Amino acid sequence: MTVSTRPAPAFVPSPAPVAEAPRRRNALLFRREPLLLDCGQPVNNVRVAYHTYGEAREEATLVLHALTGTSAVHEWWPDFLGEGRPLDPARDYVVCANVLGGCAGTSGPSELPQIAGQDAPLSLRDMARVGRALLEHLGVRRVRVVGASMGGMLAYAWLLECPDLVERAVIVGAPARHSPWAIGLNTAARSAIRAAPGGEGLKVARQIAMLSYRSPESLALTQAGQRRPGVPAVTSYLEYQGEKLQARFCERSYVALTGAMDAFSPSDAELRAVGVPVLVVGITSDVLYPAAEVRACADQLPRATYWELDSPHGHDAFLMDPQELPERVGAFLRG
Ligand SMILES: CC(=O)SCCNC(=O)CCNC(=O)[C@H](O)C(C)(C)COP(=O)(O)OP(=O)(O)OC[C@H]1O[C@@H](n2cnc3c(N)ncnc32)[C@H](O)[C@@H]1OP(=O)(O)O
Numbered sequence: 001m002t003v004s005t006r007p008a009p010a011f012v013p014s015p016a017p018v019a020e021a022p023r024r025r026n027a028l029l030f031r032r033e034p035l036l037l038d039c040g041q042p043v044n045n046v047r048v049a050y051h052t053y054g055e056a057r058e059e060a061t062l063v064l065h066a067l068t069g070t071s072a073v074h075e076w077w078p079d080f081l082g083e084g085r086p087l088d089p090a091r092d093y094v095v096c097a098n099v100l101g102g103c104a105g106t107s108g109p110s111e112l113p114q115i116a117g118q119d120a121p122l123s124l125r126d127m128a129r130v131g132r133a134l135l136e137h138l139g140v141r142r143v144r145v146v147g148a149s150m151g152g153m154l155a156y157a158w159l160l161e162c163p164d165l166v167e168r169a170v171i172v173g174a175p176a177r178h179s180p181w182a183i184g185l186n187t188a189a190r191s192a193i194r195a196a197p198g199g200e201g202l203k204v205a206r207q208i209a210m211l212s213y214r215s216p217e218s219l220a221l222t223q224a225g226q227r228r229p230g231v232p233a234v235t236s237y238l239e240y241q242g243e244k245l246q247a248r249f250c251e252r253s254y255v256a257l258t259g260a261m262d263a264f265s266p267s268d269a270e271l272r273a274v275g276v277p278v279l280v281v282g283i284t285s286d287v288l289y290p291a292a293e294v295r296a297c298a299d300q301l302p303r304a305t306y307w308e309l310d311s312p313h314g315h316d317a318f319l320m321d322p323q324e325l326p327e328r329v330g331a332f333l334r335g
């Protein structure tokens with residue numbers, strides 16, 4: 001593994017946003033042959049919601065979103081997408097799809113099989129196979145993959161499941177497998193959902209998760225003191241974040257996607273067989289996926305470059321405080 005210590009190349013982002021309002025589209029896939037899920041269940045007619053940016057080409061950059069993300073990259077990663085940025089629609093064909101089992105347009109648990117009255121478990125490899133079908137639908141033959149958080153774990157799944165398609169990958173703030181700590185946090189979140197279905201549990205799940213997406217230092221910087229008399233700022237912050245997620249996300253998707261992440265467990269041999277260059281980025285204050293853990297996974301990849309984003313803001317620093325991350329990613333993608 002190479003550890004990158006070089007200063008990033010000069011990069012001057014344009015202040016201009018993406019020019020046209022991008023439109024979400026749907027593709028109906030697996031109409032004839034079903035998708036065979038890893039759990040053994042077949043699924044026909046999988047709807048995939050996706051955004052594209054730039055002119056259609058046979059080579060694309062595929063962006064993989066995080067747990068509660070959507071295909072609308074322009075909404076959640078503006079530092080990365082746009083003129084002069086690492087994903088530049090004037091130069092690149094950028095594709096992002098909502099994952100199988102999500103709740104932002106792609107077929108979710110209510111449209112997928114059940115086993116013994118429970119939603120069938122989904123895997124990250126199932127999601128990669130659906131992504132491959134979308135690329136075929138779009139006429140894309142080769143991709144550079146960029147994913148953060150759950151999207152980073154999904155990038156590992158792409159490397160293993162579709163090695164013929166991926167020419168390089170960027171993995172930000174993600175391990176190849178969940179630690180007991182990460183599974184424990186998700187277990188507590190799912191327990192909250194099961195204990196209080198209908199929305200209250202999802203709010204608690206988000207509060208638990210938010211603590212793992214920030215850091216002690218970040219909360220000390222942003223949520224010290226009281227918001228209103230007698231109410232610690234962090235308490236009202238977590239309550240508000242719980243309300244916000246409950247308004248925009250689905251608890252069955254939350255259970256399905258966290259379950260898929262927890263179950264993903266590629267072998268060391270699979271990781272050692274990855275043949276393409278991969279940029280792996282750890283975040284110094286990430287308490288969910290500590291940088292050492294992210295780096296240890298990079299160590300398994302024969303052609304990995306590792307770099308660390310130095311931020312006090314924890315796991316979500318890739319969204320809140322990316323600093324020179326866009327330049328690093330842009331330079332790596334350009335090869
Ligand atoms: C790769 C991917 O796909 S990532 C997917 C992207 N995910 C999303 O876009 C959805 C998830 N969003 C997030 O995780 C966050 O919004 C982030 C990381 C993007 C930004 O985090 P932050 O800068 O801390 O902003 P965050 O949204 O957490 O908090 C700010 C909000 O909390 C409110 N707030 C802040 N402090 C408090 C407080 N003490 N009490 C109550 N409310 C508070 C603010 O008023 C603001 O409200 P608004 O959202 O209505 O404007």
Ligand SMILES: N[C@@H](CCO)C(=O)O
Pocket residue numbers: 066067068069149150213316
């Ligand atoms: N905060 C982001 C990243 C979590 O991994 C999300 O809600 O999807």
